[in-house]
Amino acid sequence: MSFISQIGNDRYFVENSWQSEPKSEDKTTYFLKLRRWWKGIDIFEKAYVLLPVHAETHWSLVIICMPAKEDQTGPIILHLDSLKFHSSRLIFNVISRFLKEEWNYLNENVSSAECPLQETVWKNFPRKIEKKAIEVPQQENDYDCGLFVLYYMQRFIQEAPERLQKKDLSMFGKRWFRPEEPSQLRGEIRRLLQKCREAEPKTYATELCVEAEPNDVTQPMSSEHLQETVDAAAAKDHALIECSENAVYCV
Template sequence: MGNEKHGDDPAKPIDLASSDPGSLKARKKKISKQEAQKLRDFRLTAPCFLGNIPCRQRSKRRVKSKNSISKQTNRLDSGAFECYMEKLWSSFPEEKRTSFAYFDCQWFAWYRKASFREKVLSWIKREQIFSKKYVLVPVVCWSHWSLLIFCHFGESLQSETKTPCMLLLDSLEIANPRRLEPDIRKFVLDIYRAEGRPEKKEMIYRIPLLVPKVPQQRDGEECGKFVLYFINLFVEGAPENFSIEGYPYFMRKDWFNAEGVECFCEKLDSFGK
C-alpha cells in the first residue's frame, strides 16, 4: 500500500491508559465472580497490561532500538509493532497488497484525542480506503492490542454480495471487545464525512460490527503478536468478496494452531535481526 509516514505527527506522547476514562474496571457488562477473578489475575500477569504502551517516535535510531520484543516483559510496544508490520507488509505478494490498506498503529488512539482528530482524518483521506477491499486497523487501547478490519467500504451499504461490514478480532475476549464500539462507530462516521461520502449517518451506524470467535491468548502471551498473526492470516485467506452470508469464513477457533503461532513468532524475530 505504501503507508505514508508523516513528519507532522503530534510531538507529545499520548498516555493511552491514564487518559482514557473507559478502564476495564468501569465496564458495565456484568460478569461472574469467577470471570472477574480470572480477568484480575490475567491483568496482573499478561504483558499487554504491564504499564502503558509508549507512543511511537519517528526517529530511525529510536525505532531501530525498539525493533524487538522486550526480553523482560515480552511486550511489543508501538514502535516495534510498526517496524514488524512494515516488514510483514512487504512480504505479501503485490496482488494482495493492492486489495488492502493498513493504518499506522497509533492513528486510532490519536483520533480519540480531540486535538489530533482532524489531523488523523486528513492522513486517512490520503490512503483512499474506499478503493480497497479491506483496511487493517491495529487498535491499541488500555494497553491492549486488537485488530479492526473494514470490509468493502467502497460498496453500497445495501450490497449483499460485497457486504460493507467491520470485523473486530480480539485475543482477550474476557475484556469485552465491544467496549470499543462507540469509539469505532464515531471513527467510521467521521471517516465517511471527511471523504464527503453521500451515505447518511443512520446507514453508516448500521454497518455491521462482527466479533468472530478467534483463538484466545493464555497468561503471559503477547496480544501484539496475535494481532500481527491475525493480519498475516487474514491477508492470506480473505475471500474475494466478503459477505455476511459466508461469515465467519476461515475465522474460527481452530484457524491456527500452536505450531503455526510458534513459526510466525520465529518469522517476527527474524525481522528484527
Template sequence: MGKRKLGHESNPVDLASPNPIFYVVAEVPIDVIKHHRTCWLHVLAYLHAHKMKMSRQRIRRLQLTAPCLLGTSNFPRRKRSERGVKCKIAISKQKKKLNSGEFECYLENLWRSFSEDKKTCFTYLDSLWFNLYLKKSKRANVLTWIKKKHIFSKKYVLVPIVCWGHWSLLIFCHFNENLQSNTKTPCMLLLDSLEMANPRRLEADIRKFVFDIYKAEDRPETRELISKIPLLVPKVPQQTNGEECGNFVLYFINLFVEGAPENFSIDSYPYFVSSSLLPGLLYAVF
C-alpha cells in the same frame, strides 16, 4: 528559512513543537545526554535543539535500533546487517508485550512479504491513529492522515488498535461499495485474542471514528446508513497470557490477507481463521 525536514516519509513530526513523545528528552539534563553513548534519546535531543523534523516511522526505528543506555553499565555492541537491523525475528522468542514501534516494524516486514496482487485490495492504518483519534486535540490530524490512505478505493482496510495496553484488530470490509449493496455488504470485523476483555467496549468509539472518516471525505452516506454498518466480533484463537495480544494481531493480519476472498460474506465469516487452531501456529507465521 523554513524548518528542515528529515527523510521523505509523510506526516513528519515537528521536533521543535510540544509532543508527548519528546517529554522524556526534556526530562533529562542536556549535559547528561551530551556525554552518554548515542541512542534514540540522544539523536532526538540533538534534532530538537536544531529545530528539525523527523517522521514517526523513523522515530520508531530509532527506538528499536538505538536503545537508550542511560543509567545502565552495559554498552553492548549492536551488530549491523547489510540492510540494517533485521526486524523479522522469530516471534516465538518475543516474550514481552510488543510496543508500537516493534509492532510497526514487524507489520512493515509482514506487509512486504505479501504479493503485489494481494496488496492491491488492502491498505492499513498506523497502529497509533485510533488511540490518537480518541484525543480531541489530535482528531483532525488523524482524519487528515487517513484521508491520504484513500481507504474508499480499497476492499479491505486493516486498523490495528492499541488501547489500555491491549492490541486488537479492526477490519473495514467493502467500504468501497454502496452501503445499501446487497451483494457486497460493507461491514466491520473486530478480532480480539482476549474475549474476556469485552471487545464490544470499543464499539461506541469505533462507530464515531467511522462516521468522522466518512464525514471528512465528504461522502454522501447519511449518519443513519453509516450507523447500520454491522460490527462483527467473531470467535478467534485466544492468547494464553497477557503478553501475546500484539503477536495475535499480526497473526490475524497474515491470515486475513492471505485468505481474503473477492467478496467478503457476512454469512460465512470468519472464513479466514478457525478457533480450533493451536495458538502455537501464531509463531510459525514468522
C-alpha cells in the same frame, strides 16, 4: 515479514496502531489530525482496512470490510481479540464514529457520482454499519497478544475473498488455526532482524570502533584487526536477540 509485501495493493490499507482519543482535545480537531494517517487514500474504496488496537498493554485487531460498489450492504467492522480483553462494544463505537466522520467529510467534498459505495448505501451509511466480535483462537499465555495480531493479519490476508460478506465469516472460529502457530512468528522475526544486521557488517564495525577507547581508534587498523572487528560485530548482533521458549528479549 513475508506477508507484508502482500499489503501494498488496492485491497488493503493497514494503519500502524489505533489508540483512544485524548479526552482533553476537541473531537473535530482530533479527527482532522487523525485523518492525516490516511492522507490521499480513500478508505471506502479499499476492500479492507486493518487497524491494530493498543490499550492497557494489550493488542487486538480491527478489520473494516468495505462492500463492493454494486452491493446493497454496508461495511462490517470485525474485532479479533486473543484474550477477549478489550471491550468490543467500546471499540465498535469509536470506529463507527470515525467512519461516520469520514463519511461526513467526503460528503462535503465528493459529488454523488464519485461516491465509492452504492448510492443507497452511501446515503444511509451510518445505519448500514454492522459490527461483529469474532471468535478466534486464544493465546495460552499473557504475552503473545502482539504475535496473535500479526498472525491474524497474515492469515486473513492469505485467505480473505476479494470482498468479505456475512456468509464469509465462517472462515473464522476457534479452530481457525492452532494456538501455538503465532508463536512461530517469533523465530521468523528473529531471522529477519539478524538478516538485516548481517546485510551491513561495516556499519556495525564502525559502531564498535566508536565505542572503543580513543587510543585504539587513532591507531591504523590492520586487515586482521578489521576482520576481528567485523566478527565481533556479527557476534554482537547474534547476542542482541535471544529466543527463549516464551519470548524474544534483548540481553
